[in-house]
Structure formats: C-alpha cells, structure tokens
Amino acid sequence: MSGTHKIKIAARLRPRIEHEIDDQGIQITHDEDGEGPSWICVPNPRDVNQVFRFPFTSCYDQDSTQEEIFEQDVRPLIDVVYSGVTVTIFAYGVTSSGKTHTMQGTKAYPGVIPRVVEAMFEQKAALLKSNVELAVSYMEIYKDECYDLLVDRETAPKLPVRENDVGQVFVANLSSVPIASVEEFIAIYSQASKQRSVGATNLNRSSSRSHAMLTLEVTMTDSSAERSLTGKINLVDLAGSENNKLTGNDPTRMAESAAINKSLSVLGQVVHALNQGASRIPYRNSKLTRILQDALGGNSVGLLICNLAPGTKFRQDTLNTLNFAVRTKNVENRPVVNERDMRPQPKPHFAAILPPPPKPAPAVLQPLEAVAGPSRRPRPSIARVAPRPSLAGASQSRSRVPRASGIGVFGIQKGHRPRPSGVPTLISEIAETSGSSGMMQLTDKEIDERIARAVEVEVARRLKEREELERQEKENIALQLNLQIEREKERLKEEDQRLPTGVLTPLMARHRDLDNELRARLEELEDKYERGTKELQLADVLSPASRKKTGRAYVMLARAHSEKGDLQVALDLYRKAESYVPDNVKLKERVIEIEWAVKNGATFVPSPKKPRKAKKTKAGKRNAVGKKVMSGDEDEEDMPMDGIHQMLEGESSGSTNPLKRFQVEEDVVQAISETPPKRVKCEIKLEGEV
Numbered sequence: 148m149s150g151t152h153k154i155k156i157a158a159r160l161r162p163r164i165e166h167e168i169d170d171q172g173i174q175i176t177h178d179e180d181g182e183g184p185s186w187i188c189v190p191n192p193r194d195v196n197q198v199f200r201f202p203f204t205s206c207y208d209q210d211s212t213q214e215e216i217f218e219q220d221v222r223p224l225i226d227v228v229y230s231g232v233t234v235t236i237f238a239y240g241v242t243s244s245g246k247t248h249t250m251q252g253t254k255a256y257p258g259v260i261p262r263v264v265e266a267m268f269e270q271k272a273a274l275l276k277s278n279v280e281l282a283v284s285y286m287e288i289y290k291d292e293c294y295d296l297l298v299d300r301e302t303a304p305k306l307p308v309r310e311n312d313v314g315q316v317f318v319a320n321l322s323s324v325p326i327a328s329v330e331e332f333i334a335i336y337s338q339a340s341k342q343r344s345v346g347a348t349n350l351n352r353s354s355s356r357s358h359a360m361l362t363l364e365v366t367m368t369d370s371s372a373e374r375s376l377t378g379k380i381n382l383v384d385l386a387g388s389e390n391n392k393l394t395g396n397d398p399t400r401m402a403e404s405a406a407i408n409k410s411l412s413v414l415g416q417v418v419h420a421l422n423q424g425a426s427r428i429p430y431r432n433s434k435l436t437r438i439l440q441d442a443l444g445g446n447s448v449g450l451l452i453c454n455l456a457p458g459t460k461f462r463q464d465t466l467n468t469l470n471f472a473v474r475t476k477n478v479e480n481r482p483v484v485n486e487r488d489m490r491p492q493p494k495p496h497f498a499a500i501l502p503p504p505p506k507p508a509p510a511v512l513q514p515l516e517a518v519a520g521p522s523r524r525p526r527p528s529i530a531r532v533a534p535r536p537s538l539a540g541a542s543q544s545r546s547r548v549p550r551a552s553g554i555g556v557f558g559i560q561k562g563h564r565p566r567p568s569g570v571p572t573l574i575s576e577i578a579e580t581s582g583s584s585g586m587m588q589l590t591d592k593e594i595d596e597r598i599a600r601a602v603e604v605e606v607a608r609r610l611k612e613r614e615e616l617e618r619q620e621k622e623n624i625a626l627q628l629n630l631q632i633e634r635e636k637e638r639l640k641e642e643d644q645r646l647p648t649g650v651l652t653p654l655m656a657r658h659r660d661l662d663n664e665l666r667a668r669l670e671e672l673e674d675k676y677e678r679g680t681k682e683l684q685l686a687d688v689l690s691p692a693s694r695k696k697t698g699r700a701y702v703m704l705a706r707a708h709s710e711k712g713d714l715q716v717a718l719d720l721y722r723k724a725e726s727y728v729p730d731n732v733k734l735k736e737r738v739i740e741i742e743w744a745v746k747n748g749a750t751f752v753p754s755p756k757k758p759r760k761a762k763k764t765k766a767g768k769r770n771a772v773g774k775k776v777m778s779g780d781e782d783e784e785d786m787p788m789d790g791i792h793q794m795l796e797g798e799s800s801g802s803t804n805p806l807k808r809f810q811v812e813e814d815v816v817q818a819i820s821e822t823p824p825k826r827v828k829c830e831i832k833l834e835g836e837v
C-alpha cells in the first residue's frame with residue numbers, strides 16, 4: 148500500500164437510555180436519494196434558531212445496529228489488515244455516549260471487537276494457510292500510565308513507552324498472547340476486561356476510567372517465498388470526556404477525570420497541529436497520543452467512530468465531539484505494508500537491535516505454571532509465551548526458542564514477532580557460536596538450557612549496554628544543560644549591565660537625540676561666537692548710531708536673500724545684524740524663525756514690510772526708566788542705512804565682505820516691503836510679527 152489515507156469518520160447517535168429525556172436535540176438527516184452524505188444536525192446552544200450541520204459519509208442513527216456498523220465500516224478493513232497493514236479503530240465521545248457499547252457490546256449485541264475477531268478467524272480459514280498466526284494484546288492507559296490487562300491487576304506494573312531506532316513507539320513489556328479460536332479469545336478477553344478500570348458516575352453506571360486498547364496481530368509466513376507479512380488491528384475504546392458538574396464525581400473520580408480530560412485535550416491538540424501542518428506535533432504530551440502516534444499522521448489506516456449522546460443536556464459535548472471529528476477527517480496517514488524478507492541476511496552488529504527485555508506470559512494464560520501472589524514478577528531473562536491451549540499437543544515439534552520482542556503501534560512484545568529484515572534470529576547466532584553440528588548432538592533439554600543461558604547472557608549484556616548508553620546520554624544532557632545555564636547566566640549578566648531594552652530604550656533614544664541636539668547647538672553657538680566676535684570687535688569701534696545703521700543694512704540684505712530663498716545666507720546676515728543690534732527682540736525672533744526654516748527645509752516668507760514712515764521720530768521710545776530701546780514695534784528696516792553705506796564705501800575694492808556682493812538699493816528695500824503677506828509655518832510661537 149502506498150500513498151496517503153485520510154482517517155475515515157463514522158458518527159453514531161445512541162438511543163435514549165432509561166430515565167433520560169430525549170428532547171430531539173440532535174438529529175440525523177439523510178440525502179433524499181440516499182447517495183450523498185448524511186448530516187448530524189445540532190442547534191447552536193446560544194441561538195437555537197441556528198442549526199449546525201456536520202456532513203459525514205457514515206452516520207448511524209438511534210435505530211442502527213451493531214451489525215450495520217460492522218458490515219459497513221469495519222469489515223472492509225479486515226482485508227487491509229491481511230494485506231500487512233496496521234489499522235486503528237477508535238471510539239470517541241463524551242462519557243455515556245456509547246463507546247464501550249459500540250466497541251465491546253454485550254452478549255446479545257456484540258460490538259466491533261468480537262466481530263473483528265470472528266472476521267479475522269474467518270479470513271484466516273479462507274486463506275487455507277497453516278502458517279497464519281493470530282495473537283492478542285490488551286492494555287489500558289489509566290491516569291496517564293500504561294498497564295497490561297492480560298496480567299493480574301494487583302501486580303501489573305506500569306509499562307514504559309519507548310521508541311525504537313526508526314521512531315516507532317512501543318509499550319515495552321506488553322504481553323502478546325497467541326489465539327487459535329474465537330472461543331479462546333473470548334475467554335481471554337472477558338477475563339481481561341474485568342481488569343479494566345471502571346467506575347460508576349451519575350451519567351454511567353459503568354463508566355470507563357481508562358482508555359483501553361486491544362490489538363490483534365496476524366502474521367502470515369510464506370516459507371516458499373521466504374517472506375512474511377504482519378498486519379495489525381488496534382481497537383481503541385477511549386474514555387469519555389467528562390463534565391464534572393454532570394458526572395458528580397468524588398475526589399477519586401475527579402483525579403481520573405482530570406487525567407482523561409487532559410489526554411483527550413492533547414489528542415485534540417495533536418489533531419489540530421496535524422491539520423495546521425505544524426513542525427512540532429505534541430505527541431509526547433500524553434501517553435495516549437504517544438501510543439496513537441502511528442494512527443494519527445503515521446503509517447496506519449484509521450477509522451474514528453464518534454459516539455453521540457442524544458438530548459440537549461449533551462449538546463455542547465456533541466458539538467465538541469463533532470468539531471474534533473471534522474478536524475480528524477483531514478488527518479492524513481501513510482500506510483505501509485509490514486513485510487519481512489526472511490532470506491538470510493548479512494549479519495549486522497548485534498547491538499543494532501535492542502528489543503525490550505522479554506516478559507513472561509500473563510498469569511491468565513499460564514494455568515500450568517505455579518505462579519501466585521505479589522512475588523510473581525516478570526523474569527527479565529527469557530520470554531516464555533505459554534503454548535496456545537488448542538495447539539498444546541502439536542507444539543512439541545515447534546521450537547521453544549525465545550522470540551524477539553515486537554515493536555509497533557502498541558509495541559506488542561510477542562514470541563513469534565518477525566525480526567526486522569536483515570536481522571538474524573537469536574537461534575542462528577547461538578548456532579553460529581556453538582556450531583550447528585554440535586547443536587544436533589544435544590538433547591532438547593540441553594539445547595533449551597544452552598539457549599536460556601545464552602539469552603540470559605545476551606540480555607544482561609544488552610541491558611548493561613543500554614544502561615551505559617543511558618548514563619552517557621544523561622551526562623551529555625547534564626553537560627548541555629550546564630552549558631546552557633552558564634550561557635544564560637552570562638547573557639543575563641550582560642543584559643544587566645546594558646540597559647534593559649524594553650523599558651529604557653525610548654529614554655536612551657531621547658537622551659541620544661538631546662545629546663545630538665545639544666552638540667549641534669553648541670557647535671552652532673561656537674560658530675556664532677566666532678562670527679559674532681569678529682562682528683562684535685567691529686561693532687565695538689562703532690558709535691551706537693553706526694552700529695544701528697550697520698545692523699539695519701545687514702537686515703535689509705538678509706531680507707533680500709530670504710526673499711530669493713537663500714535662507715542660509717539670510718540667516719548669516721541676520722546673525723551679523725544681531726551683533727550690531729543685540730537687543731532687537733524682533734530680530735532675535737526672525738533669527739529663530741529662519742533657523743527653524745533652514746533646519747526643517749521649510750520655505751520662509753517674511754511678513755510684509757510696513758510702509759516706510761515719512762519721518763522718523765528721533766526720540767524713539769523710552770522705557771519705564773527713560774532708557775531708549777528698540778521696541779518690538781520697531782521694524783528692522785527702520786534701522787538707519789548710513790552705517791552700511793559707509794561700510795560699503797569703505798570696502799569698495801577687493802573686499803570679501805558679502806555686503807559688497809549685494810548692491811543694496813533703497814528700491815530693493817522698498818520692493819521687499821511690497822511682498823504679499825504670508826506666514827511661515829513655525830513651531831515657535833512668535834510674540835509679534837517681524
């Protein structure tokens with residue numbers, strides 16, 4: 148089998164049970180011609196006029212039978228299993244929605260599990276091959292721990308979940324029991340089902356407190372073609388999500404409920420992550436998802452049966468279940484055929500395969516062995532799966548060699564599990580070391596003893612090797628962690644020394660801006676001072692009247708330049724003017740205005756010049772103490788021109804004075820005064836117009 152396969156969804160609405168109100172809250176509608184999909188219709192809990200419709204190809208209403216579900220959706224998968232592929236069927240739904248009924252059923256209404264077993268045996272018989280073997284394993288996940296249901300509940304240890312070299316997840320030490328008939332299976336299954344954690348809640352008198360997974364494995368060996376196929380079917384009865392308000396759980400049940408809800412929530416997260424194409428799928432967040440890894444986005448074919456409880460009471464849960472189903476519908480698997488080439492392969496390094504330590508057969512299957520009480524612990528050295536009762540007599544000729552443990556979706560440890568292609572069997576290695584002729588001369592008992600010894604030595608060696616590897620790995624991890632901690636400390640230290648980016652960055656940026664601004668201002672002041680001192684030296688030698696005139700001349704020149712748009716030159720000239728008339732407020736304002744315009748690249752349009760007064764009052768204005776000042780009302784152009792004229796005359800030739808380059812005429816000044824009024828946009832609020 149190749150390509151991708153989407154998980155198939157079947158939805159089943161259970162009938163009303165005793166004392167339950169069936170208010171027709173959830174309905175199933177079918178296409179009129181019966182060809183298209185069917186719909187599960189659920190009213191929106193917040194607005195009953197709105198109905199959510201979920202389409203599924205397989206919808207089973209309250210009258211549906213166990214047989215219908217099996218024939219329509221499950222039986223076709225038996226062929227898939229016999230083609231060497233792993234199939235996973237899981238029942239999902241809120242507590243008391245009918246998952247266990249669907250999967251297990253009752254004696255009168257057998258569910259998926261017994262029907263699958265029957266079909267598997269039918270298929271086996273149809274194949275007419277004597278080398279088809281079936282085996283079963285059964286486990287539960289209770290409060291996020293795995294337990295073998297084929298061993299005595301009292302002594303059942305927690306089973307570790309591991310991963311092999313090729314990334315397959317398996318439950319280490321899980322028993323796998325060969326079965327020869329449906330009856331044999333039923334005997335084992337009914338015994339094991341009693342071990343399952345079940346408890347009474349308000350919603351279900353016999354509520355599953357764990358997720359149960361039953362695996363049937365079929366191994367088909369074709370010795371003439373020297374290959375074998377291994378197909379598997381995992382039948383999973385999930386515990387139901389629980390609303391503790393409805394279940395009325397006591398503290399023990401609450402703890403179970405929390406574990407159930409958590410694992411189901413992780414299941415939802417895994418499906419969500421797969422739908423999103425996330426780079427990390429949180430399989431490891433719960434044992435359930437870890438074990439179902441192969442079924443969700445892995446290499447198996449999947450069928451999800453969504454069980455729904457009728458009635459408004461379960462409406463929200465039903466919606467949750469259906470949403471989960473819709474998301475799961477898009478999960479793609481890549482089923483693979485588990486085929487093994489049995490031809491002799493070149494010998495690999497023995498340590499390349501590290502199967503989990505073998506485990507004894509479960510108590511329920513060892514009626515002949517005297518095992519009882521808590522001291523009965525699995526012997527790690529040799530796996531001895533009890534012979535199948537029906538084959539007990541025929542097993543004389545079969546090798547009693549311990550078999551390599553199995554690895555798969557549920558990592559079934561199984562006596563007859565095929566080893567990976569290219570890996571020699573343990574017996575062949577033993578034969579190699581002792582010489583095949585030597586083996587031939589030994590009695591069966593001796594062979595068994597030698598095998599047992601060899602196995603013990605080998606297992607001990609592998610355990611030691613594994614311990615060593617684990618120790619090294621731990622050391623490496625510790626080293627890495629230490630390094631990381633050191634690096635982190637260094638980083639934090641550095642960060643402490645630096646100012647924290649988040650909080651102080653804006654402040655620092657502001658400081659830097661201020662700093663730059665101050666520096667620029669300082670440079671400007673220095674520049675100004677340098678220029679100013681020259682002008683001041685000159686101003687010092689002039690009479691007050693001449694200073695004023697000179698200042699005025701500079702102002703006029705500056706104005707002419709500002710008119711032309713030479714703002715920088717205008718600014719220099721205004722500053723020079725300032726050296727001669729330092730107290731002129733309007734001049735100061737003008738300097739600030741033009742400075743701002745230069746800095747911001749803004750255009751500057753001076754305010755219109757006031758018409759020239761015919762005659763100036765000599766007295767000017769006097770302040771409160773009688774001192775003559777240039778008032779704010781006084782225009783800069785009101786300053787006397789004589790000084791500038793004198794200066795121009797004095798520097799008539801060869802002078803580099805910029806004043807000389809601009810032939811200042813009265814008409815220019817006049818022209819300036821006729822400039823239409825416009826205001827420059829300026830952030831500095833001016834007290835009066837210049």
Ligand SMILES: Nc1ncnc2c1ncn2[C@@H]1O[C@H](COP(=O)(O)OP(=O)(O)OP(=O)(O)O)[C@@H](O)[C@H]1O
Pocket residue numbers: 160161162164240241242243244245246247248249351353354355356385386387388454
């Ligand atoms: N299709 C059905 N026909 C008749 N009775 C049903 C059907 N489905 C469920 N029931 C009955 O409903 C009750 C609850 O069903 P069941 O125990 O299978 O629910 P569940 O989903 O497995 O619950 P939990 O998650 O609590 O284990 C049982 O009494 C069961 O017999």
